[in-house]
Amino acid sequence: MEENLAEPLTCDAIVDQGMIERYLAGMLSEPEVEAFESHYLTCTRCQNELRLAAAIRDVLPEVQEAEPAPDVSPVPLPGRWLGRPARVGAVAAAIAAVLAGVLLVQPWHEETLPHREPALEAADAPTAEAPVGEVGTVAEFRWAPVASADLYKLTIYDAAGDVVWETEARETHVALPASLSFEPGALYLWQVDARVDWDRWASSELVQFRISEP
Amino acid sequence: MVPPGRKPELEVEQLRLGLQIMALRALGDAEAAEEAVQETLVRALEALREGRPRDPEKLGAFVRGIARHVIADAHQARRRSAPLNAVPEADRGIAGGDPLSALITDEERIHVRQALAQLSAADRDILHLSFFEGLSPVEIAERLGEPALRVRKRKSRALRRLREAFSRGADTCHDSKP
Numbered sequence: 001m002e003e004n005l006a007e008p009l010t011c012d013a014i015v016d017q018g019m020i021e022r023y024l025a026g027m028l029s030e031p032e033v034e035a036f037e038s039h040y041l042t043c044t045r046c047q048n049e050l051r052l053a054a055a056i057r058d059v060l061p062e063v064q065e066a067e068p069a070p071d072v073s074p075v076p077l078p079g080r081w082l083g084r085p086a087r088v089g090a091v092a093a094a095i096a097a098v099l100a101g102v103l104l105v106q107p108w109h110e111e112t113l114p115h116r117e118p119a120l121e122a123a124d125a126p127t128a129e130a131p132v133g134e135v136g137t138v139a140e141f142r143w144a145p146v147a148s149a150d151l152y153k154l155t156i157y158d159a160a161g162d163v164v165w166e167t168e169a170r171e172t173h174v175a176l177p178a179s180l181s182f183e184p185g186a187l188y189l190w191q192v193d194a195r196v197d198w199d200r201w202a203s204s205e206l207v208q209f210r211i212s213e214p
Numbered sequence: 215m216v217p218p219g220r221k222p223e224l225e226v227e228q229l230r231l232g233l234q235i236m237a238l239r240a241l242g243d244a245e246a247a248e249e250a251v252q253e254t255l256v257r258a259l260e261a262l263r264e265g266r267p268r269d270p271e272k273l274g275a276f277v278r279g280i281a282r283h284v285i286a287d288a289h290q291a292r293r294r295s296a297p298l299n300a301v302p303e304a305d306r307g308i309a310g311g312d313p314l315s316a317l318i319t320d321e322e323r324i325h326v327r328q329a330l331a332q333l334s335a336a337d338r339d340i341l342h343l344s345f346f347e348g349l350s351p352v353e354i355a356e357r358l359g360e361p362a363l364r365v366r367k368r369k370s371r372a373l374r375r376l377r378e379a380f381s382r383g384a385d386t387c388h389d390s391k392p
Binding site (some may be wrong): 021022024026027037039040041042044047051052053054055056059060062066067137170176178 | 331
């Protein structure tokens with residue numbers, strides 16, 4: 001879908017090609033990025049369209065969460081399976097306990113980080129907000145902020161306890177990359193850790209979710 | 215030497231928003247982005263006062279080149295000061311949510327939220343596939359089993375409504391300023 005970049009980009013071509021959406025989704029090629037950025041640095045119209053697009057990306061997930069699950073069947077794409085050994089013993093046990101209906105708070109962190117300081121107050125732990133339970137689609141993960149935290153670490157597990165994806169964030173929400181998708185019907189779990197002090201992390205509960213089957 | 219008719223200080227200031235967008239997207243951090251923008255503007259102003267670039271049409275590409283260097287330096291500086299327990303970059307997904315949300319006012323966000331809530335679920339699906347998966351109207355049409363022209367029109371109409379709501383949010387913000 002690469003535009004003929006020998007010609008200067010026009011605003012109409014940018015809209016027709018969906019370049020703004022693809023730019024923000026990280027899907028433009030490097031030559032396209034170069035051409036688009038060179039254009040919008042001096043184009044007020046495209047700057048405003050970019051801000052509008054950012055507002056849509058910021059708000060759309062929460063509006064969709066509030067509605068009944070949409071009937072969108074994603075094309076399965078290769079997920080980003082990290083495949084490395086999980087923090088198996090403790091996490092697998094925690095996941096098994098969650099599946100058995102027992103709510104657990106931070107057990108595996110205390111086992112795997114013996115140098116950890118005394119338990120943090122409940123108020124220091126982040127609260128996972130979305131996705132929870134059965135959902136139609138997942139575009140982002142969201143949690144309540146922790147006042148003293150300067151960094152968060154999101155980890156997603158499959159039912160076997162293997163890490164599916166993990167990332168760090170400074171905000172309290174993370175958008176999923178387009179290359180990652182979840183298998184409908186399969187159970188996943190996720191947890192977010194908040195860095196509340198140098199080398200001190202507070203963990204949310206392990207929360208499960210599942211994408212509705214079509 | 216500044217060519218006649220050009221006003222470097224004005225030209226540079228008009229680049230600010232575009233540079234903020236570029237820096238926020240690249241660095242994902244408002245503070246780091248603002249520093250990068252300031253540094254880029256300083257360098258751009260120096261160049262403009264020396265009469266570079268000679269062709270005003272090339273200003274965007276020229277300043278982009280400066281910004282890329284500044285942003286690359288900022289990335290290097292962050293890597294040097296990254297905490298020991300940071301996840302290796304190769305294993306990271308996207309960090310920080312949507313960094314451009316720092317450029318949206320609360321009023322604009324409220325208006326867009328209201329407008330999105332008034333769209334049909336089907337229109338929101340189209341927007342989701344467009345803005346989060348980067349799909350073209352043709353690809354969306356294939357996914358949803360609908361004619362491409364209908365998808366294109368629905369998307370265009372939805373964006374027109376959102377654009378109007380967004381403008382109202384911007385107007386509200388300006389009106390409320392002292």
